[in-house]
Amino acid sequence: MKLKDAMLLTGNHAAAYGAMLAQPKVMPIYPITPQTPVAEKLTEFQLQGLLDAEFITPESEHSAMAACISASLTGVRVFTATSSQGLMLMHELLHFASGARTPIVMVNANRTVASPWGFWADHTDSLSQRDTGWLQYYVENPQEALDTVLQAYKTAENPSVLLPAMISYEAFYVSHSLEVVEIPSQEAVDSYLPPFDPELRFDPEQGRSFGNVVSQELYYRHRKQLSQAMDKVFAIAKDADEKWKELTGRTYGLVERYKCENAQHIIIAMGTISGTARAAVDKMQSDGIPVGLMKIRLFRPFPVDKLRQELAGRDKVIILDRGSSPGTGGGSVLHQEVKSSLYGLKNAPEVYGYLAGVGGTNITPEKIEDLVKRSLKEKSTTKSIWGW
Amino acid sequence: MLQVRIEGRGGQGAQLAGQILATTFFREGKYIQSFASFGGARRGAPVSSFLRVDKLPITLHCDIDKPDAILCFDSSLLNETLLEGATFRTKILVNSSKGTGDFKHLGDFDITALNAVNISRAHNLGRIVNSTLMGAFAGLVGAPDIETLLAVIREMSPVKIEENAASCREGYELIKKVKEAV
Numbered sequence: 001m002k003l004k005d006a007m008l009l010t011g012n013h014a015a016a017y018g019a020m021l022a023q024p025k026v027m028p029i030y031p032i033t034p035q036t037p038v039a040e041k042l043t044e045f046q047l048q049g050l051l052d053a054e055f056i057t058p059e060s061e062h063s064a065m066a067a068c069i070s071a072s073l074t075g076v077r078v079f080t081a082t083s084s085q086g087l088m089l090m091h092e093l094l095h096f097a098s099g100a101r102t103p104i105v106m107v108n109a110n111r112t113v114a115s116p117w118g119f120w121a122d123h124t125d126s127l128s129q130r131d132t133g134w135l136q137y138y139v140e141n142p143q144e145a146l147d148t149v150l151q152a153y154k155t156a157e158n159p160s161v162l163l164p165a166m167i168s169y170e171a172f173y174v175s176h177s178l179e180v181v182e183i184p185s186q187e188a189v190d191s192y193l194p195p196f197d198p199e200l201r202f203d204p205e206q207g208r209s210f211g212n213v214v215s216q217e218l219y220y221r222h223r224k225q226l227s228q229a230m231d232k233v234f235a236i237a238k239d240a241d242e243k244w245k246e247l248t249g250r251t252y253g254l255v256e257r258y259k260c261e262n263a264q265h266i267i268i269a270m271g272t273i274s275g276t277a278r279a280a281v282d283k284m285q286s287d288g289i290p291v292g293l294m295k296i297r298l299f300r301p302f303p304v305d306k307l308r309q310e311l312a313g314r315d316k317v318i319i320l321d322r323g324s325s326p327g328t329g330g331g332s333v334l335h336q337e338v339k340s341s342l343y344g345l346k347n348a349p350e351v352y353g354y355l356a357g358v359g360g361t362n363i364t365p366e367k368i369e370d371l372v373k374r375s376l377k378e379k380s381t382t383k384s385i386w387g388w
Numbered sequence: 389m390l391q392v393r394i395e396g397r398g399g400q401g402a403q404l405a406g407q408i409l410a411t412t413f414f415r416e417g418k419y420i421q422s423f424a425s426f427g428g429a430r431r432g433a434p435v436s437s438f439l440r441v442d443k444l445p446i447t448l449h450c451d452i453d454k455p456d457a458i459l460c461f462d463s464s465l466l467n468e469t470l471l472e473g474a475t476f477r478t479k480i481l482v483n484s485s486k487g488t489g490d491f492k493h494l495g496d497f498d499i500t501a502l503n504a505v506n507i508s509r510a511h512n513l514g515r516i517v518n519s520t521l522m523g524a525f526a527g528l529v530g531a532p533d534i535e536t537l538l539a540v541i542r543e544m545s546p547v548k549i550e551e552n553a554a555s556c557r558e559g560y561e562l563i564k565k566v567k568e569a570v
Contacts, residue, residue, distance in 0.1 A: 272449035
């Protein structure tokens with residue numbers, strides 16, 4: 001990146017730039033800390049004439065998502081943003097959105113869920129939406145937030161997919177972190193992202209209805225198709241990332257590898273902890289510990305085949321999870337997902353699941369190094385361990 | 389990498405100070421990261437603001453617990469917890485009506501006290517001390533360049549632009565004099 005072509009943006013404002021460049025036609029948004037600056041920035045763009053969209057301010061997140069679904073069904077591009085309690089309130093409509101096959105793109109500023117009350121970085125809000133049929137990306141900095149909004153539209157709107165996509169970034173560490181960001185031109189984005197033009201849509205010229213009562217067999221067929229569409233996402237999202245590289249020079253992969261060549265042990269993380277883990281990997285490699293990092297950027301669909309391919313023959317896998325799910329053998333969602341992905345794999349590594357950063361606790365490179373060293377000394381267990 | 393903690397109370401401008409300093413370093417060709425942690429907005433409650441500056445892109449996304457410099461807006465926040473990660477090498481600037489010598493009891497630290505409120509009041513800024521403290525910070529740490537900082541303060545001050553710039557320069561000059569005397 002050339003610094004002279006870049007500007008300083010927070011994660012929230014970078015996400016808003018991504019949305020503006022996608023030129024959505026409808027934006028139903030309900031503000032919530034720490035997402036509010038996304039909504040504020042988009043109204044600024046609208047006033048400046050940079051964005052020709054209808055900005056709807058409904059009375060709740062539930063209604064915001066309902067508006068997103070209806071708008072998307074008319075065949076226009078839709079954007080929204082939320083966080084934590086707001087995402088929880090949308091839950092019913094998240095299922096509706098995927099079932100209605102509406103490729104809505106939403107950013108979610110990951111924030112602790114009540115009770116108790118908090119404003120801190122924690123993935124539990126979005127992890128607990130994992131079964132709603134949405135694509136889920138987790139990003140680690142403002143630039144990746146901007147880039148991923150556009151990649152998400154390209155993937156979600158693909159006629160083989162037609163599913164909604166959520167991009168999650170953590171409270172404060174990304175949402176309010178001012179960093180160097182390069183903004184692609186409108187022309188470049190227009191060449192990357194074609195207009196959304198679905199074959200089926202609400203249109204007064206065509207008699208159609210969506211979301212009718214169906215028989216058991218039709219419902220079964222519908223869910224099967226939804227699942228099959230999700231199975232196609234990995235290849236399409238990979239292609240969207242590669243085309244983004246051709247356009248901007250930036251690529252992330254869907255599972256990003258950092259110094260994994262000759263690494264016997266692999267750290268797995270999502271979001272900002274993977275950024276911090278890079279420093280820990282650098283330090284440990286210089287100390288002679290053969291450890292690398294894999295960042296899970298696309299969590300839904302979960303990159304099962306990719307992980308089986310990448311992790312076969314490794315010694316140990318150390319999972320750092322900033323979200324918790326009580327009652328899942330110690331409480332780490334990511335731990336469960338990785339373990340089930342590796343089931344039956346020959347030469348499977350030992351898997352260690354650590355809860356790290358839950359509730360927004362500060363995870364430094366030293367703490368990551370400590371957990372890696374613990375795993376090198378201890379036997380793995382099926383249960384996740386509360387680390388830091 | 390330069391790592392700075394800015395500690396203040398809601399409404400004092402600690403977060404904005406982080407962003408102004410970050411913008412100044414960025415203008416000097418550096419990669420920056422500036423974020424604050426405050427939860428729900430509460431005037432008067434402690435606000436921690438963090439600033440990283442480097443020649444290379446910054447991937448760390450955690451709080452700064454071993455800062456190279458601390459800029460403290462309120463001496464009641466300069467306590468053992470804040471100083472936990474500091475050493476005698478950490479440059480610490482505190483806004484206080486007390487003298488530098490009054491902070492000796494905190495231990496072997498490089499603490500400089502500045503009565504920023506007096507300077508800000510003299511420039512008709514009332515109790516808003518962030519421009520003064522940023523100037524003093526530049527004098528103490530030797531970066532960023534004061535002229536770049538003044539230009540950014542002029543651009544980012546919502547009101548009383550010249551008052552903020554003058555207050556910043558006075559903070560800078562005063563600390564330079566103190567440093568030269570040592």
